[in-house]
Amino acid sequence: MKNIVTIGGGTGGFTILSGLKTLPDITISAIVSMADDGVSTGMLRDELGVLPPGDVRKCLVALSEHSTIMRELMNYRFEEGKLSGHTVGNIFLAALEKITGSFVEGVEIASEILKVKGTVIPVTKNQAKLNVLSEDGLLFEGESKVDRANLQTSTIQKIFYKEDVQLNPHAEKAIMQADFIIFGPGDLYTSVIPNIIVSGFREALIKSEAKIIFPINLTNKKGHTMRWKISDYVKTLEFYLGKSLDFILINNELPSPDQILRYKLEEGDGVIIEDDFKDPRIVHAPLLSKLIIENDKADIEEDDRSFIRHDSRKLTDSIHSIILSI
Numbered sequence: 001m002k003n004i005v006t007i008g009g010g011t012g013g014f015t016i017l018s019g020l021k022t023l024p025d026i027t028i029s030a031i032v033s034m035a036d037d038g039v040s041t042g043m044l045r046d047e048l049g050v051l052p053p054g055d056v057r058k059c060l061v062a063l064s065e066h067s068t069i070m071r072e073l074m075n076y077r078f079e080e081g082k083l084s085g086h087t088v089g090n091i092f093l094a095a096l097e098k099i100t101g102s103f104v105e106g107v108e109i110a111s112e113i114l115k116v117k118g119t120v121i122p123v124t125k126n127q128a129k130l131n132v133l134s135e136d137g138l139l140f141e142g143e144s145k146v147d148r149a150n151l152q153t154s155t156i157q158k159i160f161y162k163e164d165v166q167l168n169p170h171a172e173k174a175i176m177q178a179d180f181i182i183f184g185p186g187d188l189y190t191s192v193i194p195n196i197i198v199s200g201f202r203e204a205l206i207k208s209e210a211k212i213i214f215p216i217n218l219t220n221k222k223g224h225t226m227r228w229k230i231s232d233y234v235k236t237l238e239f240y241l242g243k244s245l246d247f248i249l250i251n252n253e254l255p256s257p258d259q260i261l262r263y264k265l266e267e268g269d270g271v272i273i274e275d276d277f278k279d280p281r282i283v284h285a286p287l288l289s290k291l292i293i294e295n296d297k298a299d300i301e302e303d304d305r306s307f308i309r310h311d312s313r314k315l316t317d318s319i320h321s322i323i324l325s326i
Contacts, residue, residue: 009055019316028118167200
């Protein structure tokens with residue numbers, strides 16, 4: 001039995017967890033950032049004082065072995081009225097936190113109800129507001145503002161939390177017991193690094209004997225990583241980790257002409273990541289979904305850039321091959 005820990009959230013987290021839960025002889029722990037302050041999540045944080053439920057909900061649904069209707073219910077987003085923009089799952093998790101007095105305990109109860117295969121672990125029990133400071137003095141406060149910021153006009157000086165944001169002991173235990181830790185796929189500055197900068201995370205990772213797998217994103221992100229190469233992603237993640245990666249998983253399929261065209265219309269040039277990295281740690285594999293994703297018009301949090309995605313089955317097969325090679 002191998003212990004697998006994933007670090008991230010969002011669409012990439014959902015994709016990887018949906019596939020991993022089908023593998024035999026593994027246990028899964030999904031460590032999730034608490035920096036999300038998107039539309040529904042942000043309103044619940046501000047109005048109720050709860051920890052952000054959005055990314056946790058996505059991980060719970062991804063790992064759920066309950067009925068399809070139950071998983072659809074958790075993701076159902078109201079289109080009108082005072083609840084417009086909220087998902088049932090976000091409200092459900094917020095209510096559980098209020099009832100139990102603990103977001104972590106609420107997530108554990110939700111996991112039982114949804115028949116989750118594995119464990120979903122908030123990276124911290126503290127309120128966490130993400131901040132990015134650039135060298136020219138610009139300060140972006142809040143994950144949603146960071147997500148929309150142009151971070152390439154000036155070098156990033158610091159990514160941090162103003163509050164005391166401590167590593168959840170359950171997350172620390174998962175890291176220490178892990179055989180493999182998977183970072184991403186997902187936006188570096190809003191899904192991956194917000195976990196790493198939690199106090200105690202790097203120390204736990206450095207002590208851990210787990211092998212680190214890094215599936216490189218399929219495309220660059222406007223304002224964050226445009227025109228980046230594979231080497232840029234590896235160098236940046238290793239800088240924040242303070243530790244070398246063991247496996248770097250790279251897609252070797254080109255998106256369809258239609259996917260590339262649609263993406264360029266949204267993002268501009270520089271979206272395709274150049275594979276410039278030569279290293280024995282690299283694993284090349286076909287990882288691309290051929291589906292053309294149509295965003296839900298009712299989902300006001302849906303990412304317009306997310307129609308080039310990993311194929312869950314291909315990604316899982318490649319990771320499984322890495323696990324079996326050790």
